[in-house]
Amino acid sequence: MASFLKKTASFLFFAAMLGALILFICRRERSFRADASPIVSSLQIARYYESLSDKSVQCFLCPNRCAIAPGGWGACKARKNIDGKLYSMVYGKIATAHVDPIEKKPFFHVLPGSKAFSVATTGCNMRCLFCQNWEISQSFPGDISAQPMTPEQVVSAAKASDAESIAFTYNEPSIAYEYVLDIAKLAKSKGLKTLMVSSGYIEEKPLRELLPYIDAYKIDLKAFQEKFYKKLTGGHLDAVLNTLKIIKQSGVWLEIVTLIIPGENDSDEEFRTMARWIKINLGDDVPLHFSRFFPQYKLQNLPPTPSETMVRARKIAMEEGLKFVYTGNIADMEAEATYCTKSKEKIIIRQGHFVVVNNLKNGACPDGEKIPGIWK
Numbered sequence: 001m002a003s004f005l006k007k008t009a010s011f012l013f014f015a016a017m018l019g020a021l022i023l024f025i026c027r028r029e030r031s032f033r034a035d036a037s038p039i040v041s042s043l044q045i046a047r048y049y050e051s052l053s054d055k056s057v058q059c060f061l062c063p064n065r066c067a068i069a070p071g072g073w074g075a076c077k078a079r080k081n082i083d084g085k086l087y088s089m090v091y092g093k094i095a096t097a098h099v100d101p102i103e104k105k106p107f108f109h110v111l112p113g114s115k116a117f118s119v120a121t122t123g124c125n126m127r128c129l130f131c132q133n134w135e136i137s138q139s140f141p142g143d144i145s146a147q148p149m150t151p152e153q154v155v156s157a158a159k160a161s162d163a164e165s166i167a168f169t170y171n172e173p174s175i176a177y178e179y180v181l182d183i184a185k186l187a188k189s190k191g192l193k194t195l196m197v198s199s200g201y202i203e204e205k206p207l208r209e210l211l212p213y214i215d216a217y218k219i220d221l222k223a224f225q226e227k228f229y230k231k232l233t234g235g236h237l238d239a240v241l242n243t244l245k246i247i248k249q250s251g252v253w254l255e256i257v258t259l260i261i262p263g264e265n266d267s268d269e270e271f272r273t274m275a276r277w278i279k280i281n282l283g284d285d286v287p288l289h290f291s292r293f294f295p296q297y298k299l300q301n302l303p304p305t306p307s308e309t310m311v312r313a314r315k316i317a318m319e320e321g322l323k324f325v326y327t328g329n330i331a332d333m334e335a336e337a338t339y340c341t342k343s344k345e346k347i348i349i350r351q352g353h354f355v356v357v358n359n360l361k362n363g364a365c366p367d368g369e370k371i372p373g374i375w376k
Contacts, residue, residue: 044091044178046079048206055084061177062125062201063239075234076175077140078123090121091179093146094154095136096170099161101353105169105197106328107255108338109287109373110216112348113355116195117158120170121179122146125201127234128222129298130261137171151182155190165193165215174202177210184213193374200243201235207246216253216374219244223258223265224274232264232299241277248282253374257289257328260305260313271313275320284321285372290314292329311335340365347371 048060055070059079066074068081078090102116122144124137131137136144149157158166166187173180173196184194193215200219219240223229226237247254256278260266278286290313292305310327314335317325327335331352338348338360347365349357359366363375 043082043087043089046086046088047178048203049079049086051084055081057081057084057086059086060203061206062174062203063236064125064201073140074125074175075127076123076125076172077138078121078175088176088178089141090123090176092148092150093121093141094119094149095122095139095144095146096120097147097157099163100167102165102167102195103350103353103355105167105195105218106257106289106326106353107195107216107218108289108326108336108348108350109255109324109371110195110253111164111193111374111376112358112360114165114376115161115163116165116167116169117154117161117163117192118167118169119154119183120168120173121176122171123175124172124199125175125235126172126199128199129232130259130293131297133170134297151179151186154183155186155192158187158192159190163192165195167195167197169195169197172199172201174198174206174210177206181210181213184210188213199233199235200240200247202243204242204246207243208250211247211250211252214252216255217247218255218257219247221256221258221274224270224277225265228265232261241281245281248286254282255287255289257291258313259291259293260309261293261299262302262305262309264302266305266309266313268312268316271316272320275317275322279321284323286322287324287326288317288322289326289328290317292327294329307332338371340367340369340371342369343367 049057051057057068059066059074064075068074070081070084073080080087080089097119099115100118102111102114120136122136122139122141168180187194194213196214196217198219221240222233229235229237290310292310294304295302307330310330314325314327323341333351336350337346340347347360360371360375364370
C-alpha cells in the first residue's frame with residue numbers, strides 16, 4: 001500500500017510539473033506571437049503622417065504634430081510608430097457606447113428630441129485638467145476593456161437602436177480619424193446623421209476631408225485666452241478658432257460649448273470678447289452653450305460654477321448680439337428654451353436633456369421666421 005501511494009504521489013508530481021511546463025511554453029508562445037510582426041497586419045495604417053530618418057515618423061493629424069520614434073506613441077495615446085510606419089491603435093475598438101438624447105451632446109438645433117447612438121474609443125490629443133471623461137480620454141488602448149466593432153457593426157447597432165444619428169463623443173473623436181471617417185461614410189449612405197463632439201484640435205487638411213461626411217459639429221471652445229489653453233489643456237487657442245472658421249465656411253452645422261470654470265475663464269471681459277468674436281467670424285445664429293463646471297479629475301480643488309455666473313455669461317453674450325445662447329448643467333428652463341427671435345415666443349421648451357414642447361414646424365416659427373438648424 002505504501003509503495004502504491006508513493007508511486008501515485010510521484011505520478012501526480014510528474015503530471016503537475018508537466019502541466020506547468022506546457023502552460024509556461026504556451027504563455028511564452030502567446031507572448032512571442034503578440035510581439036511578433038504579423039500582428040501589424042491586423043492594425044490600421046494611419047493617415048496624415050510622413051516618414052523621417054531612422055524609422056521615425058511625424059504625424060500631421062493635429063496641431064501637436066508629434067515626431068514619434070520607433071515603438072513610440074503620439075501624445076493622443078492612439079497612434080503608434082511600428083517599424084517606421086504610423087498605425088491607429090484604436091481602429092475598431094469601442095471603449096463605450098450609449099444611446100443618448102441628442103440634447104446631451106449638446107445639440108439644441110439638430111433633430112430635437114431624437115436619439116444619438118454615441119460611441120468613443122480611448123485617447124485624446126489634449127490633457128484638460130478638468131476633463132469630464134478622463135477615464136477613457138487619458139487612457140491607452142488596453143488600459144480599459146474595449147468592444148471590437150467594425151464600421152458596419154457600429155452602423156448596424158445604431159440602426160437597431162432606433163437612433164437617428166451617430167455621435168462621435170466622450171473622448172476626442174478626431175484621434176480615431178480613420179475609424180470615424182469610415183463609420184461616417186457608411187452611416188451617411190444608410191440615412192443616419194453624423195455628429196462630431198470635439199475640442200476642434202485638428203489640422204485643416206484632415207478636417208476638410210472629413211467635413212463632407214459630417215452633418216453637425218459641436219466644438220468645445222474651452223476659453224478665449226491662450227494662457228488658459230496652455231495651462232489647463234496643453235493646446236492652443238488659435239488652432240481651435242481656425243477649426244471653427246473652417247467648419248462654418250463649409251456649411252456643416254456648428255454649435256459651441258464653453259465650460260465656465262471659476263477663477264479661470266469666468267470674467268465678464270472674456271464672455272464679451274468671445275461673444276463678439278463669434279458674431280463677427282461665425283455669425284449671430286451659431287448656438288452658444290455655457291456649461292456649469294463641477295469638480296473633476298485634477299481640478300477637484302475648485303468649487304462648482306455659481307449659478308449667477310451662468311446667468312451673467314448668457315446675458316452678456318446676448319447683449320453682444322448672439323441670438324441663441326443656452327446654459328447647461330444647471331436647472332434653468334428659461335435658458336434651455338429656444339425662442340423665436342422676432343416674436344420672443346418659446347418655440348422649443350426643454351427640461352434637462354429632454355424636449356417638453358416643440359412647436360417648430362419645418363424649421364419655422366408660427367410667424368414664419370426660420371430658425372437655423374437641422375430639423376425633421
